[in-house]
Amino acid sequence: xxxxxxxxxxxxxxxTLNRDDPDLGCAELQSPLCNGIxxxxxxxxxxxxxxxxxxxLTDHFxxxxxxxxxxxxxxxxxxxxxxxVDPFLLWKSPSQQDQALHQSMIYAFRSLITKGSQSERIxxxxxxxxxxxxxxxxxxxxxxxxxxxxxxxxILEHFEVSKxxxxxxxxxxxxxxxxxxxxxxxxISDFACVLLKSFIVDFTLDQCGKYGIPCQKTTxxxxxDDRKDVFKNIEVEVPINPNDGKPILFVPKRWLRFSPWxxxxxxxxxxxxxxxxxxxxxHPGRVEILNFNRDNYGVIDRYIKNRxxxxxxxxxxxxxxxxxxxxxxxxxxxxSKLPSGKxxxxxxxxxxxxxxxxxxxxxxxxxxxxxxxxxxxxxxxRDLVFYNNKSIGLLSDLWDKxxxxxxxxxxxxxxxxxxxxxxxxxxxxxxSFGSFGILVTRNxxxxxxxxxxxxxxxxxxxxxxxxxxxxxxxxxxxxxxKQRDPIEVINKKYVEFMRACPS
Amino acid sequence: xxxxxxxxxxxxxGQLESVYVEVSSLSKKNPNDAVSKFKLxxxxxxxxxxxxxxGDDYRPAEDFxxxxxxxxxxxxxxxxxxGQYLSCLEKLRSDNIESEFGEWYWVINxxxxxxxxxxxxxxxxx
Numbered sequence: 001x002x003x004x005x006x007x008x009x010x011x012x013x014x015x016t017l018n019r020d021d022p023d024l025g026c027a028e029l030q031s032p033l034c035n036g037i038x039x040x041x042x043x044x045x046x047x048x049x050x051x052x053x054x055x056x057l058t059d060h061f062x063x064x065x066x067x068x069x070x071x072x073x074x075x076x077x078x079x080x081x082x083x084x085v086d087p088f089l090l091w092k093s094p095s096q097q098d099q100a101l102h103q104s105m106i107y108a109f110r111s112l113i114t115k116g117s118q119s120e121r122i123x124x125x126x127x128x129x130x131x132x133x134x135x136x137x138x139x140x141x142x143x144x145x146x147x148x149x150x151x152x153x154x155i156l157e158h159f160e161v162s163k164x165x166x167x168x169x170x171x172x173x174x175x176x177x178x179x180x181x182x183x184x185x186x187x188i189s190d191f192a193c194v195l196l197k198s199f200i201v202d203f204t205l206d207q208c209g210k211y212g213i214p215c216q217k218t219t220x221x222x223x224x225d226d227r228k229d230v231f232k233n234i235e236v237e238v239p240i241n242p243n244d245g246k247p248i249l250f251v252p253k254r255w256l257r258f259s260p261w262x263x264x265x266x267x268x269x270x271x272x273x274x275x276x277x278x279x280x281x282x283h284p285g286r287v288e289i290l291n292f293n294r295d296n297y298g299v300i301d302r303y304i305k306n307r308x309x310x311x312x313x314x315x316x317x318x319x320x321x322x323x324x325x326x327x328x329x330x331x332x333x334x335x336s337k338l339p340s341g342k343x344x345x346x347x348x349x350x351x352x353x354x355x356x357x358x359x360x361x362x363x364x365x366x367x368x369x370x371x372x373x374x375x376x377x378x379x380x381x382r383d384l385v386f387y388n389n390k391s392i393g394l395l396s397d398l399w400d401k402x403x404x405x406x407x408x409x410x411x412x413x414x415x416x417x418x419x420x421x422x423x424x425x426x427x428x429x430x431x432s433f434g435s436f437g438i439l440v441t442r443n444x445x446x447x448x449x450x451x452x453x454x455x456x457x458x459x460x461x462x463x464x465x466x467x468x469x470x471x472x473x474x475x476x477x478x479x480x481x482k483q484r485d486p487i488e489v490i491n492k493k494y495v496e497f498m499r500a501c502p503s
Numbered sequence: 504x505x506x507x508x509x510x511x512x513x514x515x516x517g518q519l520e521s522v523y524v525e526v527s528s529l530s531k532k533n534p535n536d537a538v539s540k541f542k543l544x545x546x547x548x549x550x551x552x553x554x555x556x557x558g559d560d561y562r563p564a565e566d567f568x569x570x571x572x573x574x575x576x577x578x579x580x581x582x583x584x585x586g587q588y589l590s591c592l593e594k595l596r597s598d599n600i601e602s603e604f605g606e607w608y609w610v611i612n613x614x615x616x617x618x619x620x621x622x623x624x625x626x627x628x629x
Contacts, residue, residue: 483542
């Protein structure tokens with residue numbers, strides 16, 4: 001049997017595999033689709049893609065891209081990205097393309113809320129109220145729900161009254177949040193995504209071509225055709241979520257913010273509270289404020305004009321922000337002062353501080369996946385997991401030689417590493433972690449432990465590096481001085497370890 | 504030593520002294536900080552030239568020739584090594600100079616030349 005393109009092949013056979021099969025990964029693959037063909041070389045890879053921690057689309061397909069380099073927000077497979085499309089970023093963009101997209105989105109929105117019977121307009125509003133393909137928001141399942149008829153009706157009523165009172169058309173769809181209850185930033189983001197879906201599909205195709213992300217033919221629902229004022233479905237080849245078979249669309253990073261520039265939270269905190277609530281007075285509820293806004297359209301108009309004037313301060317939010325150098329130094333000082341062991345919860349404090357420090361030190365070379373806690377023989381153990389995106393030579397080596405798709409850091413606030421600690425991380429080294437892991441502890445390991453680590457490499461080709469306080473100190477130093485990258489400290493430890501191993 | 508070797512010596516000695524002063528001050532401030540790849544590349548180029556001038560007899564250590572960029576040498580490492588090389592360069596110079604009437608001259612092809620030099624460091628200290 002001729003084996004097709006590897007990711008498609010894996011996608012096809014993955015559901016046919018029995019993941020509990022103890023032989024998976026070490027024996028022949030017996031899949032009905034393969035007619036029993038021996039595909040031994042793919043087994044390890046299949047095991048990994050099935051068990052990646054907090055998988056992103058690119059990691060699933062084994063395409064190492066760092067979030068910093070990608071133009072789009074790399075989507076997770078099983079949860080939303082906690083970011084939103086902010087239409088204001090398109091409005092203020094110096095790019096003519098973005099400005100034109102904003103304009104067409106506003107025209108489309110105006111058309112939706114004005115043309116047709118009320119029931120048609122309600123149906124259209126409901127259609128644009130959810131765009132699950134982009135995976136933005138706070139859903140833990142990548143699936144949202146559309147708005148109900150009542151809410152759609154409230155939105156329509158608002159615009160009708162607004163136009164009567166102000167005599168103007170909507171200029172920013174974000175303003176809905178300031179008048180209608182139960183409309184929040186995620187809904188505004190969804191409105192924008194559906195109305196811009198045609199561009200988003202093109203953008204996704206472009207990025208898939210650029211990075212070689214596998215696509216499959218599927219149907220994208222509800223693309224708005226502004227010339228005919230109708231929604232249509234199109235057949236197109238885009239990436240498919242292997243978890244549910246649903247299409248995935250990419251959104252440009254430059255459009256994303258944690259909260260919109262014109263939004264209820266900003267209005268309440270920076271405008272309403274300062275101007276309409278006396279100091280010490282109880283804060284009014286959301287509904288009360290929305291009622292106030294509906295009675296005072298001029299207030300909202302002024303607020304929006306002010307936000308437009310300060311457009312230069314509106315920037316897209318990065319998906320990850322490093323902590324400032326001063327915070328890194330403070331954390332390092334706190335770690336240095338901590339005693340080893342568990343006295344006064346020193347172990348938890350040590351883990352907390354490293355969990356805050358390491359993702360910043362290693363960014364952008366390693367994208368932080370998650371921290372996870374587990375219990376091993378009654379002991380609380382905290383790990384940090386990073387995606388390996390092969391951004392430097394060391395990471396390529398780890399990918400190629402140790403099948404390390406994700407890098408695990410195990411944190412140990414102990415005075416002296418013991419054999420049990422090595423065994424713990426060793427048990428962990430499988431699947432997406434491959435045969436590579438990092439132990440972060442307080443002091444240099446003893447010669448016996450160093451010997452153990454070398455024996456582990458000699459016998460099983462598993463590489464466990466040990467980072468100590470002095471290495472963390474050096475990482476923070478270079479993080480501050482910018483003379484080298486903190487990840488080069490790990491490279492140094494790797495080079496030293498390999499030199500100590502038998503050739 | 505011949506005239507070309509003396510010229511090479513003086514060039515490399517001056518450059519290493521300059522690097523030593525610079526890195527020493529950084530080292531005092533933050534000895535555990537790494538040296539940038541650019542600076543390290545420059546120091547390595549100087550060390551290669553210094554190794555040529557010193558030859559096997561005067562090199563500070565047999566098993567060290569240049570810094571390994573991957574080993575992430577710190578400012579104190581670089582200051583230490585530059586100090587060692589300067590000492591060895593001084594030893595080479597001391598062995599190739601002579602004094603006459605209170606002035607010090609280079610010895611070129613085993614004969615005192617007319618090229619002035621400073622007194623040996625160990626004499627200055629006394």
